[in-house]
Amino acid sequence: xxxxxxxxxxxxxxxxxxxxxxxxxxxxxxxxxxxxxxxxxxxxxxxxxxxxxxxxxxxxxxxxxxxxxxxxxxxxxxxxxxxxxxxxxxxxxxxxxxxxxxxxxxxxxxxxxxxxxxxxxxxxxxxxxxxxxxxxxxxxxxxxxxxxxxxxxxxxxxxxxxxxxxxxxxxxxxxxxxxxxxxxxxxxxxxxxxxxxxxxxxxxxxxxxxxxxxxxxxxxxxxxxxxxxxxxxxxxxxxxxxxxxxxxxxxxxxxxxxxxxxxxxxxxxxxxxxxxxxxxxxxxxxxxxxxxxxxxxxxxxxxxxxxxxxxxxxxxxxxxxxxxxxxxxxxxxxxxxxxxxxxxxxxxxxxxxxxxxxxxxxxxxxxxxxxxxxxxxxxxxxxxxxxxxxxxxxxxxxxxxxxxxxxxxxxxxxxxxxxxxxxxxxxxxxxxxxxxxxxxxxxxxxxxxxxxxxxxxxxxxxxxxxxxxxxxxxxxxxxxxxxxxxxxxxxxxxx
Amino acid sequence: xxxxxxxxxxxxxxxxxxxxxxxxxxxxxxxxxxxxxxxxxxxxxxxxxxxxxxxxxxxxxxxxxxxxxxxxxxxxxxxxxxxxxxxxxxxxxxxxxxxxxxxxxxxxxxxxxxxxxxxxxxxxxxxxxxxxxxxxxxxxxxxxxxxxxxxxxxxxxxxxxxxxxxxxxxxxxxxxxxxxxxxxxxxxxxxxxxxxxxxxxxxxxxxxxxxxxxxxxxxxxxxxxxxxxxxxxxxxxxxxxxxxxxxxxxxxxxxxxxxxxxxxxxxxxxxxxxxxxxxxxxxxxxxxxxxxxxxxxxxxxxxxxxxxxxxxxxxxxxxxxxxxxxxxxxxxxxxxxxxxxxxxxxxxxxxxxxxxxxxxxxxxxxxxxxxxxxxxxxxxxxxxxxxxxxxxxxxxxxxxxxxxxxxxxxxxxxxxxxxxxxxxxxxxxxxxxxxxxxxxxxxxxxxxxxxxxxxxxxxxxxxxxxxxxxxxxxxxxxxxxxxxxxxxxxxxxx
Numbered sequence: 001x002x003x004x005x006x007x008x009x010x011x012x013x014x015x016x017x018x019x020x021x022x023x024x025x026x027x028x029x030x031x032x033x034x035x036x037x038x039x040x041x042x043x044x045x046x047x048x049x050x051x052x053x054x055x056x057x058x059x060x061x062x063x064x065x066x067x068x069x070x071x072x073x074x075x076x077x078x079x080x081x082x083x084x085x086x087x088x089x090x091x092x093x094x095x096x097x098x099x100x101x102x103x104x105x106x107x108x109x110x111x112x113x114x115x116x117x118x119x120x121x122x123x124x125x126x127x128x129x130x131x132x133x134x135x136x137x138x139x140x141x142x143x144x145x146x147x148x149x150x151x152x153x154x155x156x157x158x159x160x161x162x163x164x165x166x167x168x169x170x171x172x173x174x175x176x177x178x179x180x181x182x183x184x185x186x187x188x189x190x191x192x193x194x195x196x197x198x199x200x201x202x203x204x205x206x207x208x209x210x211x212x213x214x215x216x217x218x219x220x221x222x223x224x225x226x227x228x229x230x231x232x233x234x235x236x237x238x239x240x241x242x243x244x245x246x247x248x249x250x251x252x253x254x255x256x257x258x259x260x261x262x263x264x265x266x267x268x269x270x271x272x273x274x275x276x277x278x279x280x281x282x283x284x285x286x287x288x289x290x291x292x293x294x295x296x297x298x299x300x301x302x303x304x305x306x307x308x309x310x311x312x313x314x315x316x317x318x319x320x321x322x323x324x325x326x327x328x329x330x331x332x333x334x335x336x337x338x339x340x341x342x343x344x345x346x347x348x349x350x351x352x353x354x355x356x357x358x359x360x361x362x363x364x365x366x367x368x369x370x371x372x373x374x375x376x377x378x379x380x381x382x383x384x385x386x387x388x389x390x391x392x393x394x395x396x397x398x399x400x401x402x403x404x405x406x407x408x409x410x411x412x413x414x415x416x417x418x419x420x421x422x423x424x425x426x427x428x429x430x431x432x433x434x435x436x437x438x439x440x441x442x443x444x445x446x447x448x449x450x451x452x453x454x455x456x457x458x459x460x461x462x463x464x465x466x467x468x469x470x471x472x473x474x475x476x477x478x479x480x481x482x483x484x485x486x487x488x489x490x491x492x493x494x495x
Numbered sequence: 496x497x498x499x500x501x502x503x504x505x506x507x508x509x510x511x512x513x514x515x516x517x518x519x520x521x522x523x524x525x526x527x528x529x530x531x532x533x534x535x536x537x538x539x540x541x542x543x544x545x546x547x548x549x550x551x552x553x554x555x556x557x558x559x560x561x562x563x564x565x566x567x568x569x570x571x572x573x574x575x576x577x578x579x580x581x582x583x584x585x586x587x588x589x590x591x592x593x594x595x596x597x598x599x600x601x602x603x604x605x606x607x608x609x610x611x612x613x614x615x616x617x618x619x620x621x622x623x624x625x626x627x628x629x630x631x632x633x634x635x636x637x638x639x640x641x642x643x644x645x646x647x648x649x650x651x652x653x654x655x656x657x658x659x660x661x662x663x664x665x666x667x668x669x670x671x672x673x674x675x676x677x678x679x680x681x682x683x684x685x686x687x688x689x690x691x692x693x694x695x696x697x698x699x700x701x702x703x704x705x706x707x708x709x710x711x712x713x714x715x716x717x718x719x720x721x722x723x724x725x726x727x728x729x730x731x732x733x734x735x736x737x738x739x740x741x742x743x744x745x746x747x748x749x750x751x752x753x754x755x756x757x758x759x760x761x762x763x764x765x766x767x768x769x770x771x772x773x774x775x776x777x778x779x780x781x782x783x784x785x786x787x788x789x790x791x792x793x794x795x796x797x798x799x800x801x802x803x804x805x806x807x808x809x810x811x812x813x814x815x816x817x818x819x820x821x822x823x824x825x826x827x828x829x830x831x832x833x834x835x836x837x838x839x840x841x842x843x844x845x846x847x848x849x850x851x852x853x854x855x856x857x858x859x860x861x862x863x864x865x866x867x868x869x870x871x872x873x874x875x876x877x878x879x880x881x882x883x884x885x886x887x888x889x890x891x892x893x894x895x896x897x898x899x900x901x902x903x904x905x906x907x908x909x910x911x912x913x914x915x916x917x918x919x920x921x922x923x924x925x926x927x928x929x930x931x932x933x934x935x936x937x938x939x940x941x942x943x944x945x946x947x948x949x950x951x952x953x954x955x956x957x958x959x960x961x962x963x964x965x966x967x968x969x970x971x972x973x974x975x976x977x978x979x980x981x982x983x984x985x986x987x988x989x
Contacts, residue, residue: 383520383609394642400635406566409631409675413569416679424679428672435668439645439661447649447657484568 012070015077018059018085019126025051026119033112040104041112048115049093052122056089065493069132073194076132080494083486084129084261091254091349092122097465098357099246101458105364109154109244117154118250121147125258132269134183134193137262138176141226144258145172148251152243164242171225171235179222185215186271195270202273213277219266220281226259227315230288237296240308245363245370248304249356252311253349260345263322268338268495275326282323283423289316290430297437303359304370306437310396311352313434318344320427321411324418333418338495339488340410346483347395347407347476354392354469361385361458361466375441377450385456386445388470395473397438398431403476410484500561501545502575502626505585506619509539509592513615516608525607529600532611536596539618540589546582550971555579555978557628557692565632569682571689574629579975580756580826581625583968584749587833588625590953591745592618595738597950598841602737602848603651610651614738617643621746625753630678630689633757637750638671644739644747652734659727659734666717666727674714677707681762695761695982698989701769708766711759712774718751721774721811722781725804732800733853737844740796744803744836749829752810756822756979760814764983771815778815779908781808786915790922795846795853798923799839802879805916806832806891812909813894816901817983822976823969824893830968831878831886831961838875838954842868845947846927850936855926859933864940869928871943871951876924878958880917886961 013020029051033044059082067078096118103109120143127140149172153165187193189211190201201207224232240248267278293313300306321341325334362369362378379386395402408431415424476483512535519528551558557576565573577585595614603610620643623636641664649660682689685697699707717724728748732740760767782805789801806828813825845868846861847853862869878885881892891913898906932938943951961968 379606379609399642400639405635405638409679410569412675413679413682416676417683421676421680424676425673428676432665432669432672436661436665439664442645443649443657443660446646447660481566481568484566488568 015070022123030116044112052089074133074136078494079490081130083490102246117147128258129261151247155244160242164239168239175225178218182215182218198270229285230292233312237308241305253353279323282319286316286319294430294434324414327418337414340414342487344407347403357466375444376448378445382456393438397435401477406480504542506623509615510619513612516612519608528608532596536593543586543589555974571631572629575626576628579972584625588621588746599738613643647739648735651736656734659730662727663731670714670717673710677710704763704766708763715751715754729800740840741837745833774815778808778812786912790919795843809894816897818897821897828890834957835878842872858927860930862928865942868943880920884962889965
């Protein structure tokens with residue numbers, strides 16, 4: 001590159017306008033909160049929600065069908081990122097509505113920082129989703145993780161919460177280290193960290209394979225940590241269980257979307273040439289996750305912990321969609337497979353949000369109600385919410401007519417199409433085992449007598465939102481076509 | 496034929512009615528919930544009647560076909576239609592739903608709305624199974640129908656209901672998950688079609704056929720249920736409330752058998768021929784061994800449950816003889832068993848509602864207190880034993896005749912057990928109904944009321960009508976069964 005070419009180029013800010021807007025607003029709300037005297041932080045809350053809606057509008061307005069790069073190709077804007085971001089904002093909006101009553105009942109959490117941290121975490125996820133550079137991914141990931149560590153620890157007098165935060169921090173830092181180490185190997189082998197450039201060099205065969213595979217192992221380990229799949233899952237049950245339920249709700253939903261995005265960016269966009277290798281690794285992780293997640297969930301007495309193991313098994317199932325994209329160097333199945341995995345993640349996030357929302361609905365008066373026994377006889381206390389919870393449990397178990405069935409269906413058909421019949425059989429076998437503990441929740445709600453007969457008290461907005469969430473699980477189960485084709489369409493125009 | 500989407504109505508009227516019933520809410524509105532359920536069930540039955548009257552006897556093709564795109568991403572269609580094999584089951588199911596709503600009228604006191612809604616929704620789902628012509632649509636209905644029955648057993652069931660509900664759900668799911676993989680395999684092999692009719696024409700080599708057949712066999716054998724995967728049925732029957740037992744015996748068991756005719760035989764004909772011996776052996780074990788097991792039962796519901804398994808053995812036996820007589824006999828047996836087992840479970844329910852026991856030993860001399868009941872129960876017990884002029888005779892007789900053609904000893908084994916069938920049914924009848932009044936519980940029994948009388952009459956009409964004049968039932972089957980046999984005789988190996 002000659003000196004004349006090295007002139008400063010103004011990056012195309014339009015592609016990153018949503019992130020810029022989010023950053024400005026998050027900083028502004030941080031300041032605004034200093035002036036809010038109201039203990040309930042109503043203004044902060046609504047400013048946060050307005051920011052998310054505003055960001056969604058910005059994203060929507062700047063959407064174009066094309067793939068655009070900016071910041072010297074470190075950043076990408078495409079349909080895939082726009083769709084995932086819109087879903088992300090929606091998730092965070094819903095999560096904040098669900099958590100509001102819960103955090104108001106806890107002195108140390110009822111602060112403006114909760115909302116600002118949520119916004120910064122969202123910003124981190126947006127950066128991850130739009131990254132076209134390994135370092136950009138890392139930056140977004142750290143912004144997300146640091147915000148989450150603080151959120152978990154926010155209820156600082158709670159011993160389980162601080163313990164969970166500590167575990168999360170130590171293991172998360174380790175995972176980040178692994179990821180960085182993997183990235184440095186990739187850099188060593190290809191001489192670049194820009195994802196599309198890495199893909200190009202690999203395609204031309206200009207990289208040392210040994211170093212690449214070595215780096216790949218670390219990358220996959222780092223990703224596995226973030227997704228929470230076996231054997232890098234140990235933090236999931238502890239953090240889900242120990243963190244305040246409102247934060248668990250946050251961790252269990254939105255970051256899954258971002259984690260999926262970086263998997264697609266790094267492994268599919270960047271390292272597709274090595275698909276054979278990372279697929280083999282992911283198959284192992286997927287089978288182990290489905291096995292350990294589903295079996296360990298049976299023994300749990302705490303619903304949050306049970307859902308943590310269920311999350312592990314779901315991420316394992318989702319990985320099945322990713323391992324079937326390339327068969328013997330043939331990429332015919334790729335779009336089908338990856339869009340199935342994407343559909344799986346999106347519907348999982350939807351269902352998971354509703355399930356944790358239900359735990360928050362029952363938690364009142366500063367007490368948690370996350371033991372399985374707290375759901376006993378829910379049908380007597382509130383047939384409506386018991387019905388919604390039942391739909392979400394059946395959806396997670398993959399029973400039709402709920403959306404979880406079509407999520408499993410589409411991933412399984414990708415697996416069968418790729419010729420991995422044995423993998424499909426293993427997958428359904430473990431979902432059969434998984435079915436047991438979802439059925440048990442239904443059993444508690446419907447077959448057993450309630451332990452307390454207090455009617456459910458919750459703000460109206462939460463009740464309505466939770467109802468919409470539950471009905472969406474059923475409606476998307478009857479009409480899954482739109483969301484399925486949106487996932488496929490966005491991937492088609494981005495990869 | 497008018498353009499009315501009859502099958503759609505048959506599926507969705509009960510389901511929508513069920514949702515309305517749910518909306519009546521708490522038990523304060525129980526009378527309204529009951530009325531609304533009855534209206535929904537009767538409306539559901541009425542819309543199925545034109546299926547029979549408008550049925551074209553000459554064609555083996557699907558009738559009343561509806562085809563709409565549902566999930567184009569996977570080429571899944573909302574594809575409905577019935578032929579001579581499935582049409583009668585849609586009507587039978589809608590009929591049974593009416594009796595179930597009536598049967599629970601004064602008996603179910605808690606969560607009436609949810610109880611009735613469960614049955615209505617299940618009725619719609621079951622109609623969906625019998626009329627689906629799209630593999631994925633079939634599967635969706637097939638699996639979704641587990642949910643209402645799971646809840647019905649678990650909420651309104653007996654003391655050991657939780658165990659029975661879980662066992663029922665997980666057992667059936669085990670079978671259907673392999674079935675799902677088989678469907679996905681066919682979807683891929685057929686180049687992206689979920690149409691069952693396309694699959695019928697799909698050439699398949701012997702190895703995939705064998706695997707597919709085995710996957711189908713596991714799914715349907717659990718549902719039928721065939722020995723040795725029958726163990727969930729007695730548990731489910733014993734714990735389920737009367738209505739649950741009626742639907743389970745009368746309709747749910749038929750799903751597996753229906754699956755054999757819709758999937759196993761036409762999609763994997765070569766494997767079906769090759770493995771027919773296996774199925775016939777399992778059927779004979781069910782008929783003989785389970786017959787003796789029934790003889791030893793002390794709980795009336797368990798006894799009828801085991802007798803159901805034995806009767807369903809005749810059905811699977813009839814299918815795998817590959818003759819028109821065998822298959823039609825089996826179909827007649829399925830419908831007859833719908834009436835007879837429904838009536839038997841209702842009879843036991845009638846006694847249980849009064850004396851709160853299902854143990855044979857707790858009864859004796861019931862005829863002294865309940866003469867009308869004893870007369871009806873006699874009829875159904877005779878039908879269960881296969882007495883001529885009842886519906887129970889026709890099907891078994893046809894299957895045995897077909898079996899004689901096939902292999903003498905198979906026929907001999909099946910026929911000889913009609914004696915066992917008579918033995919366990921009549922012995923139970925004798926111990927419960929005849930003799931002196933056994934204890935003060937029996938002494939306090941009151942005879943059947945008008946509601947129960949009405950239900951008994953409905954069942955009795957079916958049992959006797961079909962026994963005396965089976966022609967209207969068999970004539971609709973002819974074309975479809977002959978076409979099926981012609982199709983099964985052709986090899987799909989290319």
